[in-house]
Amino acid sequence: MTSILFSPAPYVSLQLTSSGKSTSPTRTETHISVVDKHHPKTKLTSPFPTHSYGTLLGSSLFQSFIGGVIAFRVLPRPQFATLQQATFPVFFGMQSVLPILLALTLPTERTAISTIPPSISGCLDPINRWTVLAPLATNWIVAVVNLLYLGPxxxxxxxxxxxxxxxxxxxxxxxxxxxxxxxxxxxxxxxxHGASAGINLVGIAAIVYYGFYLGARMI
Known part of the structure; x- marks a missing residue:
């Protein structure tokens, strides 16, 4: 029995095993297994990550492209300003809390070759540095800057x-x-106002990017 390990890509490994019987030298069995660390073997089972993500993305899109736009069109300027002053602290507060909740509820990720721990430890794992930590941290920073500086x-x-x-x-x-x-x-x-709107778009882009990781966990 011969076992050969190939590594053609940073996150892909191929294992080829060939076995033959002496009575039938021409008969061989070949098994190829592909392990991709970016496509985990475990699916999401808890509702908290998807509910938190849906709330974060939905509220961001609604406030930025629907609710705020309609209010600006139909309300007189003074009433619109009053509405926004009351809405933005709540909106940016939600954006500050939900990325933390997403990080805390990140489930364990098991692949064929490793197990990535849940919660904050999983976010800090090198394999999740760009797919989880970067987008969640970006969205959180954007929200905090808007909440504590640009908004006031x-x-x-x-x-x-x-x-x-x-x-x-x-x-x-x-x-x-x-x-x-x-x-x-x-x-x-x-x-x-331009700076606040600009970094808010960066935060939305980060949320959408994180959604691809979350979607892969659900397949």
Whole structure:
């Protein structure tokens, strides 16, 4: 009996075993097994990872592309601003908590050649560095930056613009010309809002990327 091990790719191993009988030298049996570490042998059994992921992705897509857009179109500017100021802390808070929940509920991953531990230890395992740790950490960082810095800073500028509107007797979104102070506040608001929206898109992309890993675990 002869056993030969081939390694043609970093995460793929082929094992070839040939056996023959002396009474029938031309009869051979060949078995080829392919082990791919990125396609685990165990499937997801707990509902928590899928429920948490669905909540995270669904709320992000709805707030970014549906709810916020509709509110901007149908509400007057003051009411829209009030709604967003009340919504964003809850929204970014959810985005901060759910990636942690996804990491904590990561199940054990068993392959034909190894066992990857669950929870945080599994996220830190080298094989999950780019498929699990990177997207979850990216989404968490985006949410925390929005929650603790960009969100409050944007709200502060909105309040300053409101006071400046009273001084100028003109809304910040009215056709110009505006006072130098209002122009400064408008530029600052645009920069903060653009940064918040931009990194939010990065967070959504990270969530979608993580979904491919989660989907592979369900096959």
């Amino acid at each position: 800073a944007t709200t502060k500028v909105m309040r300053e613009r409101k006071h400046q509107e009273t001084r100028d007797g003109k809304k910040s979104y009215d056709q110009g010309p505006h006072s130098p102070e209002m122009e400064r506040l408008n530029r600052k608001f645009g920069a903060l």
